[in-house]
Amino acid sequence: MIANEGAQEMRPRSELSARELFREVGAVLRMSEAEASALGDLPEDPEDDQTMVINMGPQHPSTHGVLRLMLELQGETVLRCKPIIGYLHTGMEKTAEQLTFMQGGTNVTRMDYLSPLNNELVFSLATEKLLGIDGDIPERAVWMRMLLSELNRMSSHLLFMATNGMDLGAVSMMIYGWREREEVLRFFQKVTGLRMNHNFIRPGGLAADLPAGWRDDVLRLLAMLPDRFEEYDVLMTGQPIWRERLQGVGVITPTEALALGATGPILRSTGVEWDLRRDMPYLHYDEVEFDVVVGTYGDAFDRYAIRLNEIRESMRIVRQILDRMPSGDYRIQDKKVTPPPRARIDESMEALIHHFKIFTEGFRVPEGEVYVGIESPRGEIGCYIASDGSPTPYRMHMRAPSFVNIQCLPHMMRGGLVADAVAVISSVDPVLGEVDR
Amino acid sequence: MSAEVTTDGTEMSEDEVTLLHGCPLVDSRGQQVLFVSRDRYLEVLRLLTDEGFAMCVDLTAVDYSRFMTRELPDGVTAERFEVVVNLLDISARRRLRIRVQVPENDPSVPSLFDLHPGTEAMEREVFDMFGIAFSDHPDPSRILMPEDWIGHPLRKDYETGSIPVQFKGAPS
Numbered sequence: 001m002i003a004n005e006g007a008q009e010m011r012p013r014s015e016l017s018a019r020e021l022f023r024e025v026g027a028v029l030r031m032s033e034a035e036a037s038a039l040g041d042l043p044e045d046p047e048d049d050q051t052m053v054i055n056m057g058p059q060h061p062s063t064h065g066v067l068r069l070m071l072e073l074q075g076e077t078v079l080r081c082k083p084i085i086g087y088l089h090t091g092m093e094k095t096a097e098q099l100t101f102m103q104g105g106t107n108v109t110r111m112d113y114l115s116p117l118n119n120e121l122v123f124s125l126a127t128e129k130l131l132g133i134d135g136d137i138p139e140r141a142v143w144m145r146m147l148l149s150e151l152n153r154m155s156s157h158l159l160f161m162a163t164n165g166m167d168l169g170a171v172s173m174m175i176y177g178w179r180e181r182e183e184v185l186r187f188f189q190k191v192t193g194l195r196m197n198h199n200f201i202r203p204g205g206l207a208a209d210l211p212a213g214w215r216d217d218v219l220r221l222l223a224m225l226p227d228r229f230e231e232y233d234v235l236m237t238g239q240p241i242w243r244e245r246l247q248g249v250g251v252i253t254p255t256e257a258l259a260l261g262a263t264g265p266i267l268r269s270t271g272v273e274w275d276l277r278r279d280m281p282y283l284h285y286d287e288v289e290f291d292v293v294v295g296t297y298g299d300a301f302d303r304y305a306i307r308l309n310e311i312r313e314s315m316r317i318v319r320q321i322l323d324r325m326p327s328g329d330y331r332i333q334d335k336k337v338t339p340p341p342r343a344r345i346d347e348s349m350e351a352l353i354h355h356f357k358i359f360t361e362g363f364r365v366p367e368g369e370v371y372v373g374i375e376s377p378r379g380e381i382g383c384y385i386a387s388d389g390s391p392t393p394y395r396m397h398m399r400a401p402s403f404v405n406i407q408c409l410p411h412m413m414r415g416g417l418v419a420d421a422v423a424v425i426s427s428v429d430p431v432l433g434e435v436d437r
Numbered sequence: 438m439s440a441e442v443t444t445d446g447t448e449m450s451e452d453e454v455t456l457l458h459g460c461p462l463v464d465s466r467g468q469q470v471l472f473v474s475r476d477r478y479l480e481v482l483r484l485l486t487d488e489g490f491a492m493c494v495d496l497t498a499v500d501y502s503r504f505m506t507r508e509l510p511d512g513v514t515a516e517r518f519e520v521v522v523n524l525l526d527i528s529a530r531r532r533l534r535i536r537v538q539v540p541e542n543d544p545s546v547p548s549l550f551d552l553h554p555g556t557e558a559m560e561r562e563v564f565d566m567f568g569i570a571f572s573d574h575p576d577p578s579r580i581l582m583p584e585d586w587i588g589h590p591l592r593k594d595y596e597t598g599s600i601p602v603q604f605k606g607a608p609s
């Protein structure tokens with residue numbers, strides 16, 4: 001059966017108002033309304049009409065999940081493009097209203113499944129701000145959160161290297177990218193017990209301390225990766241075919257990126273230096289040294305190069321974290337949010353009751369609402385929580401970077417070739433689990 | 438916030454209330470929150486954009502029908518829905534949150550599309566999930582749910598569990 005989304009689909013030009021066409025041709029900022037309406041004057045007689053609408057996805061392998069695009073083509077040129085989403089919608093924001101703040105991490109970690117720790121981090125930071133304990137998190141917990149967050153940025157960008165290579169025909173790159181990512185995931189598995197969907201960063205701190213030998217594992221990772229990046233440079237960065245395929249493709253200007261709310265590598269590729277880690281520091285990012293990588297042309301090659309170099313910057317941050325990792329507690333010793341240690345439960349009735357209460361009822365969070373935004377590998381991930389004083393969020397909303405960034409697709413694709421459409425989708429690096437939530 | 442008189446007779450105000458463009462500006466846990474009425478929504482947003490809040494980071498809504506007793510500054514009447522807009526000023530590195538009260542009997546808000554084209558998908562999502570209409574939106578269709586879906590899932594009266602499964606194209 002052909003998927004039919006009714007009004008959500010791209011409609012023929014003859015049915016569109018000038019204003020809607022204006023948006024669909026991706027020219028909100030560049031064209032006057034008169035110019036946009038002139039675009040609608042393509043021949044409507046089917047005999048003369050040289051345009052056709054083709055459907056791409058939702059099962060197309062290069063759409064990174066279940067993204068569906070409707071493309072209006074004239075020959076091989078893309079005239080209009082409309083992303084249609086929702087095929088992976090599972091109502092996670094509604095689910096969050098049923099789960100306590102303690103359980104919420106299991107839900108948010110499944111949204112952007114390539115950077116689960118960043119999702120948990122932003123949820124925990126928002127909850128801690130509501131509880132008023134955001135200043136009391138132990139030092140070790142803060143540095144551990146930074147370590148995991150940066151390693152997660154590396155694993156996410158390594159996967160981008162793999163999928164970007166695969167989408168553009170560099171199939172060996174796919175294997176290399178997955179291979180390196182697996183090394184990072186192996187470390188995550190050792191620390192959290194799981195490769196993905198960790199639920200490790202929790203309100204109040206973390207679920208457990210770092211395991212013995214963690215430092216050697218990280219050092220091994222840091223020693224291994226630079227050589228591999230040399231290989232990437234030989235295989236891709238310097239290759240004429242690779243550059244031809246990406247340079248000048250999917251260009252977006254700073255004004256457009258800002259107006260569309262794009263963040264992360266897309267915004268930085270246009271030359272706007274905006275990284276929440278540096279510009280609105282959270283955790284201890286103001287105490288480590290790193291560079292914000294920016295591009296110049298706003299094309300797909302810039303976005304590739306930014307991500308490759310962001311892995312290098314993350315490695316630089318990880319090295320500094322290794323030097324500065326303090327000893328101490330990995331979670332706050334606040335009886336309100338932290339369950340008592342296992343040993344205490346055997347000897348104290350109060351500890352048992354307390355443990356039971358926290359895991360059945362959850363802890364109560366004061367009334368109020370709060371928005372916290374952090375830099376995920378894909379851009380600003382924000383968590384908005386409204387609390388009514390009960391142990392579950394009254395409303396939890398995630399500002400998903402992919403959901404907003406995907407709006408750039410029509411702008412980037414307009415006037416390009418249909419063969420470049422895949423390169424453009426790939427360079428935006430959307431995670432559909434986060435787009436649809 | 439009304440000033441409270443403590444037992445020893447000194448005046449103590451819980452939150453500092455100032456006015457920005459005639460709207461109450463509240464400091465909530467270190468974050469700036471501006472309560473804008475629906476009539477002045479577009480006007481104030483336009484003024485704020487000129488002041489440097491050039492980026493609209495997020496637009497969402499909350500259905501407060503089960504929590505009408507929430508704290509609001511003086512002069513703001515609690516309504517069922519609230520549209521929440523997060524603005525970002527990149528050059529001054531500051532954020533501002535806008536909260537707009539939207540009544541149950543007329544759930545509609547002007548669209549920010551002309552000011553911030555990036556709110557297009559977010560406004561569609563709020564319409565889809567809460568049934569709040571955005572006037573002048575160029576594409577007022579659902580975005581996450583199927584087009585023929587009945588109900589708006591994130592409303593508090595949309596119960597979870599025992600929801601009849603809606604199959605597309607099935608005879609009803």
